[in-house]
Amino acid sequence: MSAAKLNHHAIWTIYLAEMSRMRRTFWQSIATPVITTVLYFIVFGGAIGSRIQHVGGIGYGAFIVPGLIMLTLLTQSVSNASIGIYFPIFTKTIYEILAAPLSALEIVFAYVGAAATKSVVLALIILATATFFTPLHIQHVGWMIAFMLLTAVTFSLFGFIIGIWAQNFEQLAIIPSLVITPLTFLGGAFYSIDMLPQPWRTLNLLNPVVYLVSGFRWSFYGTGEVGVGLSLAFTGMFMAICLTLVWWIFKTGYRLKP
Amino acid sequence: MPPMISVSALRKTYKSGLVALDGIDLEIEKQEIFALLGPNGAGKTSLISIICGTVGIGSGTVRVGGHDITQDYRAARAMIGLVPQEISLDIFATVWNTVAFSRGVFGRRPDPDYIERLLRDLSLWDKRDRRVIELSGGMKRRVMIAKALSHEPEILFLDEPTAGVDVSLRRDMWALVRSLRDKGVTIILTTHYIEEAEEMSDRVGVIANGRILLVEQTAALMRKFGRRKLTLALQHPLAYIPVDLSPWELELEQQGQVLAYAFDANAEDNGIPALLRRMAELGIDFRDLDTSRNSLEDIFVSLVEQTA
Structure with missing residues (x-):
């Protein structure tokens, strides 16, 4: 299929509808992560951080900023995208999308694009909030944005898969709370994984979030626990896995088309 | 086209x-x-x-x-x-x-x-x-x-x-x-x-x-399938269908209280006026009458019979 034949009217329509659905709950969706971030800064940055001082030469308050943003990016991308596609399946309005002259790629573009947009907006809001608490200096702005976008898109794809897989609201909530949040905490959002004793440190290298946080932190401060190339490779690999799963879903019609 | x-x-x-x-x-x-x-x-x-x-x-x-x-x-x-x-x-x-x-x-x-x-x-x-x-x-x-x-x-x-x-x-x-x-x-x-x-x-x-x-x-x-059925609720139950009514192929239902007549709704002469006249001559009174169309089930039954 050539790009010229893309049904961009339809992509744009779904994208805007998704964004307006998010606007309906805009204040809720902003308030929660902003308040959470402020709490993290008070607790980790202020109370505990004042005793930790420096991690790898960076003030603790500044150190946790990339981790906090990553935490929001990951959880928001997964939950936005999963609800975005689960809702029409749940209300059965998905019939209209399936009957429309749309390719699978266009459906994914629209839903994943909208979810990723929202989580990037939230991430930027948190970044702005963080500047009130700690002085920030971002070394590689271009890379920071690239990591943000890559992570948002990858985990929105992952959320899209979960939204199609989930058969009820419990299943919808279980992956973000049972998988994403723990992996992010363990993945060095609030500490350097170099601080972990063995064998936890080595085990943690299996945690994909380690590579995301490390790469992201590198874009801020120029240092990371693992090389930035490895970080990119890992994110890219996870994205490839998600794309393969999405391709399989549309190929087989899994839970979308009987 | x-x-x-x-x-x-x-x-x-x-x-x-x-x-x-x-x-x-x-x-x-x-x-x-x-x-x-x-x-x-x-x-x-x-x-x-x-x-x-x-x-x-x-x-x-x-x-x-x-x-x-x-x-x-x-x-x-x-x-x-x-x-x-x-x-x-x-x-x-x-x-x-x-x-x-x-x-x-x-x-x-x-x-x-x-x-x-x-x-x-x-x-x-x-x-x-x-x-x-x-x-x-x-x-x-x-x-x-x-x-x-x-x-x-x-x-x-x-x-x-x-x-x-x-x-x-x-x-x-x-x-x-x-x-x-x-x-x-x-x-x-x-x-x-x-x-x-x-x-x-x-x-x-x-x-x-x-x-x-x-x-x-x-x-x-x-x-083809639009047959209708006339049902007559009788004043007095009948034990059997009188010979005089045999041309109409009637059926007795509900212990002789109801007389049923299936007819072709699209035929030129559906036989109903003649039937009612004959019944009057025989002194068989009815207190209610009703006609109904073949239901979808009837059509399926006859279709399945035809294709079998």
């Missing part, structure tokens, strides 16, 4: 193992109103869902306006508007937004004038800024129709359009269907009410167990 929809050797088996369609061949002409008539579970919804693209095709081919629904799905689907059986709407969206959304998803440019006309035709104009959640059931169904027509389709599918619909909406719906046909739209509806098929359609396809049993002009089908 090639058929608007052509289905050949279509089979569909669901993952559960249920064979929903068992070799369907069907052609629907442009601008006709076609009724797919069959009991629940016959395969009506499966068939139209496959044509519309919401259910995967098993084997066989389906062409819409000459476009293969798998190879050339964009062109095929762009021609179709679908009103599913169940009301499924984003209840938080406004009427206007949800209808405009449908148009956009089908890749059409926004056209506020067209949507205004559509909403006015469906008596939804006053409700355009209301959220779907605030509407009554009948209004929601109108919204479903507006969504299906939002992209100006050439073919409209109505799956059980009058299930749970009140008289005024039913009447409006039929008026709308006829006016759409006059504008050149092809309409396919499913129903399990024979009256509905008779009233609305040009042709009827009877479907059961995933097979098309017959396709016929509606008038011809009614001539």
Whole structure:
């Protein structure tokens, strides 16, 4: 299929509808992560951080900023995208999308694009909030944005898969709370994984979030626990896995088309 | 002119193992109103869902306006508007937004004038800024129709359009269907009410167990199967049918309290006046009379007997 034949009217329509659905709950969706971030800064940055001082030469308050943003990016991308596609399946309005002259790629573009947009907006809001608490200096702005976008898109794809897989609201909530949040905490959002004793440190290298946080932190401060190339490779690999799963879903019609 | 929809050797088996369609061949002409008539579970919804693209095709081919629904799905689907059986709407969206959304998803440019006309035709104009959640059931169904027509389709599918619909909406719906046909739209509806098929359609396809049993002009089908039954509730029960009444092939029911006479509604002489005169001569009084049409089940029974 050539790009010229893309049904961009339809992509744009779904994208805007998704964004307006998010606007309906805009204040809720902003308030929660902003308040959470402020709490993290008070607790980790202020109370505990004042005793930790420096991690790898960076003030603790500044150190946790990339981790906090990553935490929001990951959880928001997964939950936005999963609800975005689960809702029409749940209300059965998905019939209209399936009957429309749309390719699978266009459906994914629209839903994943909208979810990723929202989580990037939230991430930027948190970044702005963080500047009130700690002085920030971002070394590689271009890379920071690239990591943000890559992570948002990858985990929105992952959320899209979960939204199609989930058969009820419990299943919808279980992956973000049972998988994403723990992996992010363990993945060095609030500490350097170099601080972990063995064998936890080595085990943690299996945690994909380690590579995301490390790469992201590198874009801020120029240092990371693992090389930035490895970080990119890992994110890219996870994205490839998600794309393969999405391709399989549309190929087989899994839970979308009987 | 090639058929608007052509289905050949279509089979569909669901993952559960249920064979929903068992070799369907069907052609629907442009601008006709076609009724797919069959009991629940016959395969009506499966068939139209496959044509519309919401259910995967098993084997066989389906062409819409000459476009293969798998190879050339964009062109095929762009021609179709679908009103599913169940009301499924984003209840938080406004009427206007949800209808405009449908148009956009089908890749059409926004056209506020067209949507205004559509909403006015469906008596939804006053409700355009209301959220779907605030509407009554009948209004929601109108919204479903507006969504299906939002992209100006050439073919409209109505799956059980009058299930749970009140008289005024039913009447409006039929008026709308006829006016759409006059504008050149092809309409396919499913129903399990024979009256509905008779009233609305040009042709009827009877479907059961995933097979098309017959396709016929509606008038011809009614001539063939439109037998009626006269039942007479007698004043005094009869022990047997008098010999004088034997030409009518009557039956006694309910311990001789009811006399039943099956007749051909389309025959020039249905035999009823003569029967009633003869009964009067014999002094057999009745206190009530009723006529009823063959039900869909009767038609299926006779169809199955014919094909067996």
